[in-house]
Amino acid sequence: MRRKIWLIIGLFILGMSGCPLPETSVTNAANEPVTEQVNVPATEAMPVSTPHKTAKKYSGVAVGNRRLWTESVNTPNGFDRASRALILFYALELDRQAENKAFNRASVNKWLAKELNLARQNYQFAAKTCQSNDWTCITPANNSDDFIAKASELRIPAVLDEWQEKTAEFMGIYVAEQIHLAALFPTTSSEIELFNDNEWDGDKTADRKFFLSFDDGPTASGGNTDNVLEMLAAQKKSAVFFVLGQRFANRQKTNGAAAVAQAYKGQCVGAHGWEHLSHEKRSRYAVGDKWQSSVTDTIALLKTSFDGTAIFLPLFRPPYGQRKADSGAFFQKEGLQVALWNIDSQDWNSRIEAEDIINRMEILMLIKRRGVLLFHDIHPKAQKAVPVIIKDFGSAVEWGNCHQIAVF
Ligand SMILES: [Zn+2]
Numbered sequence: 001m002r003r004k005i006w007l008i009i010g011l012f013i014l015g016m017s018g019c020p021l022p023e024t025s026v027t028n029a030a031n032e033p034v035t036e037q038v039n040v041p042a043t044e045a046m047p048v049s050t051p052h053k054t055a056k057k058y059s060g061v062a063v064g065n066r067r068l069w070t071e072s073v074n075t076p077n078g079f080d081r082a083s084r085a086l087i088l089f090y091a092l093e094l095d096r097q098a099e100n101k102a103f104n105r106a107s108v109n110k111w112l113a114k115e116l117n118l119a120r121q122n123y124q125f126a127a128k129t130c131q132s133n134d135w136t137c138i139t140p141a142n143n144s145d146d147f148i149a150k151a152s153e154l155r156i157p158a159v160l161d162e163w164q165e166k167t168a169e170f171m172g173i174y175v176a177e178q179i180h181l182a183a184l185f186p187t188t189s190s191e192i193e194l195f196n197d198n199e200w201d202g203d204k205t206a207d208r209k210f211f212l213s214f215d216d217g218p219t220a221s222g223g224n225t226d227n228v229l230e231m232l233a234a235q236k237k238s239a240v241f242f243v244l245g246q247r248f249a250n251r252q253k254t255n256g257a258a259a260v261a262q263a264y265k266g267q268c269v270g271a272h273g274w275e276h277l278s279h280e281k282r283s284r285y286a287v288g289d290k291w292q293s294s295v296t297d298t299i300a301l302l303k304t305s306f307d308g309t310a311i312f313l314p315l316f317r318p319p320y321g322q323r324k325a326d327s328g329a330f331f332q333k334e335g336l337q338v339a340l341w342n343i344d345s346q347d348w349n350s351r352i353e354a355e356d357i358i359n360r361m362e363i364l365m366l367i368k369r370r371g372v373l374l375f376h377d378i379h380p381k382a383q384k385a386v387p388v389i390i391k392d393f394g395s396a397v398e399w400g401n402c403h404q405i406a407v408f
Helices: 004-019 078-098 105-129 144-152 158-184 224-235 245-255 258-264 291-305 328-334 354-368 381-396
Strands: 209-215 239-244 269-273 313-317 337-339 370-376
Touching: 078 105, 078 144, 078 158, 078 337, 078 354, 078 381, 105 144, 105 158, 158 328, 158 354, 209 224, 224 239, 224 381, 239 245, 239 313, 245 258, 245 291, 258 291, 269 291, 291 313, 291 328, 354 370, 354 381
Parallel strands: 209 239, 209 370, 239 269, 269 313, 313 337
Antiparallel strands: none
């Protein structure tokens, strides 16, 4: 019911701001076979169109529909082909939204330049499996401008029109999400940017390698955390659980410390702070408290709890990704790395379902090609979404062991 209401509101907003209509110059070539292409496979000789432009304003969460791309993505070749198509659309959208007016241009421009460069580099990885007569393959680009120019000339099979429409919409919303974070930085920090070398976000992971992470737990015994742990065991995968000290201590009180330590066997655990409060603006919420003690108290609890095991990792993930700009020296002194992420599921958001999370994460994994996936074990969606994502990508990707997450 709630979903239906959001859909109606979403359609209304889209109606207000203009639907993602194709450009007038776009060739709607349903009845116009392309004649200049010769010696191409039948599927490539179909009518084509150039990339659709997106509407200027979007709201909501970027979800998309990955399944409109009907070829399989569970082999390296299949993964790369879908990846090339999505990276090119992503780069075009980064370029398009660079023209939009936003506050804090310096931070936004810095992020856009970094992200475009990353997109071009990632495309090069994806292009290793390029074969001739493939519309997703463009010649190597020397720089971002060259990359955009070549992406603009894409000729996309018209059979992919629906995919293209939905992809353009996804990119519009996703890039706007990210620009919003970049515009807020550093007044409000997040995963969008790093302050120093002691922080990481997953962008430097090896190509086609991904790590799983789950925040905000643990839940009470028999709850969602236990379901996620069971799911991971069944999938033979490991993840880092960034736990809240208070919730962890409560569960120990109820179940006993040994049982809690046993529950995380085969997994990794890092700290997410004592309570779920911003560690950048904490004084607003808890006058007199110091954010450092939220970190050190949680770390001390975890070290004691997992003593003699390899489960504890000296990692801190700040709630909302918010940490103080000058916190580097403190984390270095404590021997902790700041563990962020580069692929955000938004699974906490009540507007989206497990199926939406699968679509969003698969599209983002194809664009980013590497990194750290953020989920929340306190919500029921990840335990449904993760097995599908693992199955869909099959042997195309490598799922890193949680102990290697900080070794890039
Ligand atoms: Zn959190």
